[in-house]
Amino acid sequence: MTAVLIANIILSNKLVEYSADVNLAGRQRMLTQRTAKLVNMIQASTQTQNDTATLAAQNELRLTYKLFDQTLSAFTNGGDTIGADGESVITLRQVSTPELAAQLKEANDIWGRFGRNVQNLAFTPPSRLDPIDIDESVEMAASYNLQLLALMNKLTQGLDDQAQETAGTLKMLQAGALAAILANFVWIITSAFGSLRRTDAQLIQYSETLKTHNESLEATNTDLAATQTELNNSNENLQSAYDSLKKYSSEAEQRANELEKLSRDLNRLKEESDTIFTSVDHGLFLIDKKAIIGRQVSSSTYDIFETENLSDRSLIDLLRPLITEKDTRTLESFLQLQFNPKTSSKQLIKFNPLKKIEITLNWDGQGFINKHLGFNFERIVDNGEIVAILVTVTDVTETVALENQLKQANQDQERKTGLILDIIRSDSQELEIFLAQTDKALNKINDTLKEEGVGDKATDEVNNNSHLIETIYRTVHNIKGNASMLKLNSIVETAHQVEDKLSMLRKKQHVTGDEFLGALVELAYMRELLNDYEELTQSLLRDFVQPAPSASAAPLTTSEKLNNELVKFTNDISAELAKPVQLQADLNVDSLGDNELAVNKDIIIQLIRNSLSHGFEDADTRKQLGKWERGSILLSNSIDNSSDNALGQPAHVFKYRDDGAGLDPAKLAESAVAKGLITAEQAASLKDNETISLIFQPGFSTASSADQHAGRGVGMDIIRNHIVKQLGGKLRMSYKTGQYLELSWYYPVAKNSPSVPAPQMAQA
Template identity: 30%
Template sequence: MGKLIPGKLNFNYGESFGKKYRGILISVALFILLDASVMILNFYVSFEISEDAIGINLAGRQRMLSQRMAKSLYALSSESSESKEFNAAASELKTSKNLFDETLVAFTQGGETHNANKELIVLPQVNSQAGQATLKAAADVWLPYKLGVDSLLSDIDEKRDYTESLANALAQAKAKNIVLLGYMNDLTINLENVASSKASRLRVIQTVGISLAILNFLFIMLHFLRQLRDSDLVLEQARQETTEILQTVNEGLFLVDENMIIGNQHSKHLVEILGVSEIAGQNFQSLLENMISEKDAETSRGFIELLFDKKIKEKLIGDLNPLNLIEVNIAQASGGFLTKHLQFSFARAQQDGVISHVLVTVQDVTEKVRLEKALVESRKHSESQIELLTSLLHTHPSLLQEFITNSYNCYNKINNILRQPAKTTQLVKEKAINIFREIHNFKGEAASLKLEYFENQAHAIEDTLQDIRNKHDITGNDYLPLTVQLENLISYTQQVQQLTEKLALFGHYTSKASASASEKKILGNRQQDGWSHLGDFVQNIAQRNGKLVRFVSSGLNDIALDSEYAQQVKEICVQLLRNAVTHGIESPEDRELTEKPLEGRIDLRMAKISDEEMEITVMDDGNGLDYNAIREKAIESGRWDEDEIESWGNKHLLALIFHEGFSTAKEISKDAGRGVGMEAVMNHVLEHRGKITVSSRRGRHCRFVITLPIIPAREGLAA
């Protein structure tokens, strides 16, 4: 299956949409245009009808004004000029005459007039031919009537005799009031007919518009249904193709929304990968919590939330994927768990530029991981074989053979310790302490011969023993991991022995003619090679601890010792030299600050002080014993009361460095921190009834002088 790129799912959607629904878009546009046209015409005609309604009302008011003028004239004729009723009638006559004349002119020519609320309005000109004829006839009748009323009102205003003008005005009213009423009635009817015509036209427009709108809507519906049918066919085809893809891909594919809910569709293989039948609609975080830790599932949720944040670039957080490669345990129906290695990858899925989902791809990489592990193991095995061969080639055959012999002796001692019955917790714990001493001596010898594999394995066994010693309730089962490590170490030792024998056999068949000279050069003298490796041992530890050391030795080959006893003496020397490098010699930077040479010096001297005794001296020009550090470590250990420790002198504090498990190192490493080396030295010395003298000067030197008996080599085995 090709790689899905969710971010690219929305290809030129606008252009495709426009072509697909062009007919519908045109129909909708026509529908909107038609509706807009009908609305405009409806508004325009409605506005005209509204104006015609005002005209009809004002035409009706003209009839009322004509009657009011006649009434006012009759009131003037019957009232005294000094009475209030006379003045009121004159005022009403004037108002009615002016309003009638103003409205008649507005009807005829178009213009301003006042409505019933005395508001100024604009009255449009009557455009109908019949209406104009009626207005012209009404104007011919109104003009003399108006002049008669104006003459009367003028006489009244000027306080003249109004008898004649009143009689003239009454005559005009009697003769023309009925005529004016008829013309105003005709005008009202004419305006009503015009308004009725416009209303009919509006109904026609609305009927036609609604009919066209219905036809257009039906067209849109038919076109839309056809498009919907075609779209359904395309979608069904796409759905079938998607289903086909999801049924055939080997990966697990599904979508997750912002609420961590899994989508309704997923690949068929996902069920097999996750071992879950019901996946759609589940919470992805809850699904993960059934396979991995709750903390890791929460971390995964946070990572997916980052993917939904559009401000964060997807490429920048790719390396943060917590599920890139995980080991999961899937519960089985038959009981137990199936362990798999799964690889999850996440990609954003966008719609219209908005992150809608996250596409999750799951791959079962169990077989791949298994093959990679097998390849790594094979490579490690090959490298260890090469490393083993290289170390063997750099080690003197006799020393190597001696180391193998000593190794088996060490293994036998450890097995004997493990077999010893222990009925109490303290006795079980002492087993760990005794094994610790043996394996620490073994590690020292391996380090002195540059056999790094043995050194590393011994250090790992020390870690296991340290864990056992730190437990409160120790049982025999706690030693099971140790037995596995010991078995591996024995197996490796057997491989070394076989390679050593093959190399020895190979050397046996080399040219005998050249062997006599070259072997002496290569193999050297056994007595000398038994100690020469200590210089390399010192340099290796110095380099590992970032220090510069010059090693000077003397007298190491002057005394012939029993082989087993010589091995114990070497162990003492190895422990003292290791202690001198790690605890005594300062770093080059610290030595420079104290104006010392950057390169420290360690002296190892072995001398015969009598026929029965010899003396081993190890001296370094380092920092000397730090009694304050010893005191602080003693307090920190909690073995002794703090007040008691404060009362101790330097001699008492010095004795602490030979206690089991006591070390001033800040952390445990291959070379320090276990508190076993100096204890092993003391055990060897006490075993042979020797003695140890320690002298130290702060910042200048530290010297260990050990006196031991001489156990000479048995006759026939020396050198």
């Protein structure tokens, strides 16, 4: 009844709220007509130049506008508005009925267009009113007044329907409450009469039970007399039994002596068993069908498992925290098979899951101990039945350690053999230059890491991690490119692993020293590889592998060697990616300094890798496009001594051109959006040249995944960094989608620099 009363109060309050909503919705109908009327009054007064009448109409229009706008907003979003009395403030709930909400949305759309004109008409001084604006407002009033009036009528009717529905619910609730009261009264009367009937029946039953108990008591007295007679007979039988007991006692004494002798024999056997279990080096114990460890456990078993809690314990529960869940399930099945007489013992030995396992002990919670254990299981058979399993446990930790050392030694030998093959295949002079440059680059990385404090406090955030990561990334990417030219696969693979670690860090806003640890480990391994290459080069290459130069053979120039290396590099990657490409290298770099040569070589390597990975189509696609199946790269350099070039002064000029797919601004923008470098809205507003410039952004790549040649999003970024920052030059680029891509870079000629002689052509 309390719940009915509370619901009655809530519904009554809702009726009051609905009444207010209906009144205010009705007022909205009146306000729409008043608005149209006042707009027409302002038009009439302005035409007669009656400023007093215009001002009065404007004042009333302002009040009407504010009241209509505020009430419409309160119905739509919920909020306060002026009540029907014009003074009180009423808080309206947001209209949530889908149909009414749709009508309010339509009314807001109309009022959004009409209301701006009404507001302008109401708040503009009479002297500044524009007849055209007034006429437009009159036309809009004529156009929208009836629509707003119809929508407000629907709103009023809808709110009134909700009020009627609530009133109907209240009536049904009150009728239900009355019915419940009547049902409750009937139930009480019915229960009272039922209780009286049950009480009468119980009294009758108690009377009958008492009568029955009296009859039973008389029968019991009769039974007692008979029992006394039986007791007398039992006493006679007891005396006879006592005489027999004396005879049996003598026989029991004889058997006790025999039992004592047997006990002495068992104790002797137990002492022998204890001696065995104490002195044996292996863990020995028995388990039953439930895998429970027996009372007899060898001393070594406690040492192996480093615990005193073994007897009467489940072997499975003992090993559960020490092995994987999968191995635990396998062990349970294996032990069940041990007690299955149909299972072959040889098969059980062959498929023993615990023949050699690694466990981690931490019984005391103070530290972890890793051990390698070997388990052996032997069946104990009695009268053809398997009654127990003898478990033998052996600690093979030292044996496994020796096996691992031997395996590591073999791996080291295989790795050094691979390094030796790399050295034999490489040009000794180029290898020495690469090793020196890489050593310098790794030292620079170490110096940078020390300056940033990486490694001192592993949990601290790495300062300016974005710049640090990008710097290391570019350096490692250069090392990978140069190692790839020399086919130093170990360094290529290690550099690729470093890039993998740094790629994950580049996506984070904040990086700690702990998170940097994976990259540092790979960098340390790269340093180790570099040391191995240097050591093997000094001890092997110079003394045993490289033949002495022929006196008749003229040494190759720097330009010839570089052209040949670039052609070989192109051929290798072309074969690896199954894209036939021909490089025509026409470079003359004999006059360049070591640093200039190294930087330009890095730029060219990056361009070749980018072209082969991203720019060139496969042979079938090129054929379908009407191109030669074999792609072409043209590479040349010169010195422009005029001032008409991009620098306005004498400059080195390098030109690189491929006949691949060129650049597609639409696909570049799509890739940039997919990688989160720009938004879709920004991409739509970019011009083609702005879109093309995205390829120089760090992290940009059109590749779907990264491999050893592309997909990292640093290639073009490195190229721009080399040209602009290291050489102090400029980059120019031209392209035609589906046809070609050409890049030219210019950088100043050093004073007293010699002119470039005729180049030596190398061709793939």
